[in-house]
Each structure stands twice: as structure tokens, then as C-alpha cells.
Amino acid sequence: MKTSRRNFLMLSVGVGSSLVLSRAAFADSAxxxxxxxxxxxxxxxxxxxxxxxxxxxxxxxxxxxxxxxxxxxxxxxxxxxxxxxxxxxxxxxxxxxxxxxxx
Known part of the structure; x- marks a missing residue:
């Protein structure tokens, strides 16, 4: 399956924002x-x-x-x-x- 540059960037932004949000929540309580x-x-x-x-x-x-x-x-x-x-x-x-x- 070919992945276009656009799909790759969209996926990267989604994963990156999820990591930032979960890290902030962890830091707040841990x-x-x-x-x-x-x-x-x-x-x-x-x-x-x-x-x-x-x-x-x-x-x-x-x-x-x-x-x-x-x-x-x-x-x-x-x-x-x-x-x-x-x-x-x-x-x-x-x-x-x-x-x-x-x-």
C-alpha cells in the first residue's frame, strides 16, 4: 500500500498531538x-x-x-x-x- 506524503503528515500530526496530550495529563497527576x-x-x-x-x-x-x-x-x-x-x-x-x- 502506497502512502502519500499528505497521509503521512496527517497521521504524524494526529499521533504527535495524542502523545503531547497524554504526556501533559500524566505529568499533571503523576x-x-x-x-x-x-x-x-x-x-x-x-x-x-x-x-x-x-x-x-x-x-x-x-x-x-x-x-x-x-x-x-x-x-x-x-x-x-x-x-x-x-x-x-x-x-x-x-x-x-x-x-x-x-x-
């Missing part, structure tokens, strides 16, 4: 830190700082979030960003863990 992750559990990470157990973590104070922590590597406007504690996993800017530091 890189987020889960509260169930053993490293996250070790430091009491919560995706929502308002759900921190204040009896278990008495050093938590209102207003502390990953977004204003010195270990957070995202921008102030990012919903998720990198953290030096968790390597390539992204933490929620509204989250919190016991390693919070504002220094």
Missing part, C-alpha cells in the same frame, strides 16, 4: 505528592493545612502553608510546586508538613 506516601506520612504532610491535627503537631500555627515555606520551589501563585524534601514530587501550596520553615 508528580503530585500523596498523603499516603511514606515520606509524606513521616512529616505529617496534609494537602490542606486546615486539616492538620494540632494535637499531634503542636508546632503548627494558622497561616503556615507550603506556599509560604522556604522549602517550596513554586511561585506564590502556583497551586502545586516542588519541595526540597520530596524530590520530583509536587506539594500543594495550601498544604503543610512538620518541616515547615519560613527562614
Amino acid at each position: 508528580g503530585k505528592l500523596s498523603e499516603a506516601d511514606p515520606k509524606a506520612q513521616a512529616v505529617g504532610y496534609k494537602e490542606d493545612a486546615s486539616k492538620v491535627d494540632k494535637a499531634k503537631f503542636p508546632n503548627y500555627t494558622a497561616g503556615q502553608t507550603c506556599g509560604n515555606c522556604s522549602l517550596f520551589q513554586g511561585k506564590a501563585t502556583d497551586a502545586y510546586g516542588g519541595c526540597t524534601l520530596f524530590g520530583d514530587k509536587q506539594v500543594a501550596a495550601r498544604g503543610w508538613c512538620s518541616s515547615y520553615s519560613n527562614i
Whole structure:
């Protein structure tokens, strides 16, 4: 079967766009830190700082979030960003863990 240049280009564009879309979807969900992750559990990470157990973590104070922590590597406007504690996993800017530091 002969493939024309036009058919080849159309097929290439279709396959290429599918790969880009699936990669973006994978990157969006695969890189987020889960509260169930053993490293996250070790430091009491919560995706929502308002759900921190204040009896278990008495050093938590209102207003502390990953977004204003010195270990957070995202921008102030990012919903998720990198953290030096968790390597390539992204933490929620509204989250919190016991390693919070504002220094």
C-alpha cells in the first residue's frame, strides 16, 4: 500500500498531538505528592493545612502553608510546586508538613 506524503503528515500530526496530550495529563497527576506516601506520612504532610491535627503537631500555627515555606520551589501563585524534601514530587501550596520553615 502506497502512502502519500499528505497521509503521512496527517497521521504524524494526529499521533504527535495524542502523545503531547497524554504526556501533559500524566505529568499533571503523576508528580503530585500523596498523603499516603511514606515520606509524606513521616512529616505529617496534609494537602490542606486546615486539616492538620494540632494535637499531634503542636508546632503548627494558622497561616503556615507550603506556599509560604522556604522549602517550596513554586511561585506564590502556583497551586502545586516542588519541595526540597520530596524530590520530583509536587506539594500543594495550601498544604503543610512538620518541616515547615519560613527562614
